[in-house]
Amino acid sequence: MTFDYIVDPTEPERAGRASTKFKGVLKELGVSPKVIRALSIAMYEGEINMVIHANGGNIHCEVDADKIRVIMKDSGPGIPELDKAMKPGWSTASTQARELGFGAGMGLPNIKKWSDNLVVETEVGVGTTLTMEFNLT
Amino acid sequence: MTVRDLLAIKEFKVAVEGDMDLPVSCGYMGDLLSVVMGYAEEESAWITIQSHVNIVAVATLRGVSAIIIAHGFEPDEDTVETAKEENITILTTELNPFEAAKKLVEFGL
Numbered sequence: 001m002t003f004d005y006i007v008d009p010t011e012p013e014r015a016g017r018a019s020t021k022f023k024g025v026l027k028e029l030g031v032s033p034k035v036i037r038a039l040s041i042a043m044y045e046g047e048i049n050m051v052i053h054a055n056g057g058n059i060h061c062e063v064d065a066d067k068i069r070v071i072m073k074d075s076g077p078g079i080p081e082l083d084k085a086m087k088p089g090w091s092t093a094s095t096q097a098r099e100l101g102f103g104a105g106m107g108l109p110n111i112k113k114w115s116d117n118l119v120v121e122t123e124v125g126v127g128t129t130l131t132m133e134f135n136l137t
Numbered sequence: 138m139t140v141r142d143l144l145a146i147k148e149f150k151v152a153v154e155g156d157m158d159l160p161v162s163c164g165y166m167g168d169l170l171s172v173v174m175g176y177a178e179e180e181s182a183w184i185t186i187q188s189h190v191n192i193v194a195v196a197t198l199r200g201v202s203a204i205i206i207a208h209g210f211e212p213d214e215d216t217v218e219t220a221k222e223e224n225i226t227i228l229t230t231e232l233n234p235f236e237a238a239k240k241l242v243e244f245g246l
């Protein structure tokens with residue numbers, strides 16, 4: 001089964017809609033609460049990043065028998081220093097984003113922590129794609 | 138202790154009545170959402186000064202039992218609506234975050 005979401009960049013205060021929707025879908029599918037929590041946290045962080053660092057984007061979710069894959073793709077500025085960005089505390093968030101409580105530099109580390117597998121593909125000026133996987137077994 | 142028990146603290150006011158039967162076994166203070174997302178424990182009473190709608194997403198996704206907005210800040214309209222939909226309790230207090238946390242401790246948390 002696949003599910004697709006578009007992330008609207010215009011309202012940072014409201015970001016998190018796709019994650020909340022997909023969380024509802026997973027509940028209906030009877031996925032275990034543990035997996036749902038891990039996935040929603042990781043997907044939420046990815047979604048926020050798409051809004052505050054890129055210009056929104058697309059999320060494609062695949063639910064298989066043994067795993068769930070979430071692919072988050074944006075055409076934003078890309079991440080020039082990915083190794084730094086993966087470390088807790090490193091952030092380039094704007095003042096506006098910081099006022100909303102974003103910008104701790106904890107999003108990508110959270111995604112890494114909560115997913116069973118994470119691949120980040122990023123190119124400056126082209127965009128960023130996160131592929132995260134969650135095991136169901 | 139449940140969310141309902143927290144209503145006995147007279148400095149706390151109810152802004153949204155969510156699931157009041159959720160257990161509260163610990164507390165967390167923080168205004169940086171990803172830090173709360175990464176470190177708050179489940180069944181927390183979460184004290185923050187953020188009042189925009191994303192706090193509801195953080196609380197729901199992280200499994201926080203109740204949000205306590207300190208310093209007299211009021212939740213945005215969006216926040217109230219979404220918290221109702223998600224069945225998350227929001228309390229407000231005029232106290233600063235430290236004093237609010239003290240109340241929780243005095244109360245036995």
Ligand SMILES: Nc1ncnc2c1ncn2[C@@H]1O[C@H](COP(=O)(O)OP(=O)(O)OP(=O)(O)O)[C@@H](O)[C@H]1O
Pocket residue numbers: 045049050053054074076077078079085086090091092093101102103104105106107108109128170171172
């Ligand atoms: N989709 C993206 N496009 C461009 N840059 C990104 C993207 N995601 C992350 N980054 C860069 O990586 C940095 C670290 O991201 P991370 O999510 O860990 O922290 P943050 O978003 O700055 O703060 P927090 O997630 O704690 O609110 C960001 O500050 C930004 O520079």
Ligand SMILES: [Mg+2]
Pocket residue numbers: 045048049103106107108171
């Ligand atoms: Mg982030």
